[in-house]
Amino acid sequence: MTAGAPVDIGxxxxxxxxxAMHAPVLAAGPETRLAAVWARRHEAAxxxxxxxxxxxxxxxxxxxxRCEAVAFAVPPAVQAELAPGVVxxxxxxxxxxxxxxxxxxxxxxxxxxxxxxxxxxxxLTKRYHPATRAFLxxxxxxxxxxARSCYLHGAFLGGDLATGWRxxxxxxxxxxxxxxxxxxxxxxxxxxxxxxxxxxxxCELTLLHRDGAVSQASLSGSxxxxxxxxxxxxxxxxxxxxxxxxxxxxxEGHPVLRREFAAAVRSGRSPALDAARGLHLxxxxxxxxxx
Numbered sequence: 001m002t003a004g005a006p007v008d009i010g011x012x013x014x015x016x017x018x019x020a021m022h023a024p025v026l027a028a029g030p031e032t033r034l035a036a037v038w039a040r041r042h043e044a045a046x047x048x049x050x051x052x053x054x055x056x057x058x059x060x061x062x063x064x065x066r067c068e069a070v071a072f073a074v075p076p077a078v079q080a081e082l083a084p085g086v087v088x089x090x091x092x093x094x095x096x097x098x099x100x101x102x103x104x105x106x107x108x109x110x111x112x113x114x115x116x117x118x119x120x121x122x123x124l125t126k127r128y129h130p131a132t133r134a135f136l137x138x139x140x141x142x143x144x145x146x147a148r149s150c151y152l153h154g155a156f157l158g159g160d161l162a163t164g165w166r167x168x169x170x171x172x173x174x175x176x177x178x179x180x181x182x183x184x185x186x187x188x189x190x191x192x193x194x195x196x197x198x199x200x201x202x203c204e205l206t207l208l209h210r211d212g213a214v215s216q217a218s219l220s221g222s223x224x225x226x227x228x229x230x231x232x233x234x235x236x237x238x239x240x241x242x243x244x245x246x247x248x249x250x251x252e253g254h255p256v257l258r259r260e261f262a263a264a265v266r267s268g269r270s271p272a273l274d275a276a277r278g279l280h281l282x283x284x285x286x287x288x289x290x291x
Contacts, residue, residue: 010071015039021125034054037056150217151171184209186234203219
């Protein structure tokens with residue numbers, strides 16, 4: 001890659017999330033260029049590629065040949081199937097959460113990334129928002145005894161996000177990575193996870209952190225709420241600190257994600273939110289599911 005040139009990225013997937021987030025963000029540049037799109041439904045890939053002046057690849061292999069890095073916007077089982085091969089081809093990867101539907105699938109991706117030595121980065125979108133980073137910076141200076149949190153929306157009740165894997169696995173696999181990641185970043189490493197409820201309706205987690213703090217996490221994608229909401233409340237002997245996604249524009253974090261992925265590809269150094277982080281979160285999810 002020429003110094004200063006945008007990173008040519010291929011996008012695997014052409015569904016609603018790919019169309020709403022990945023394609024427009026990667027095509028916007030200037031740090032990246034959407035070079036190609038491939039999906040199992042070629043007509044969907046062509047429609048999305050045409051919108052941004054990209055090539056609709058005939059195969060995943062053709063897409064890999066046309067790009068320097070690959071972004072995934074597919075269900076976890078498809079990512080688990082395709083990502084190891086992309087990594088072994090030497091391409092940097094922008095990975096969705098969860099890495100896979102199972103811990104073993106996540107481990108295969110993370111192991112392939114480690115063996116190939118390629119750059120990886122997770123699309124944990126909330127972590128790239130300036131408001132989230134400001135909250136976590138303050139949390140790092142706060143003594144926390146306990147925390148309460150929730151991630152609630154009604155997307156599973158109908159619409160584009162009421163997809164098969166989400167309806168099957170529920171909020172734990174879909175929303176859990178976001179909230180577990182935020183709680184661990186704000187409170188400290190999680191040593192133990194206990195769960196109750198049905199992830200397809202309402203799931204309640206109790207997290208024991210290594211430093212002795214305790215946090216609660218409520219997860220549901222099947223409740224009628226005015227707007228999706230992620231909230232984290234931290235409590236300690238000296239202060240109270242809270243984070244709330246209401247009123248935040250998620251798009252404010254998208255340029256940060258794009259910029260940091262391009263910088264990682266150029267430098268050859270993965271950020272902290274890499275495939276290994278994704279595997280760690282998958283272990284916590286597996287523990288919560290009793291696996």
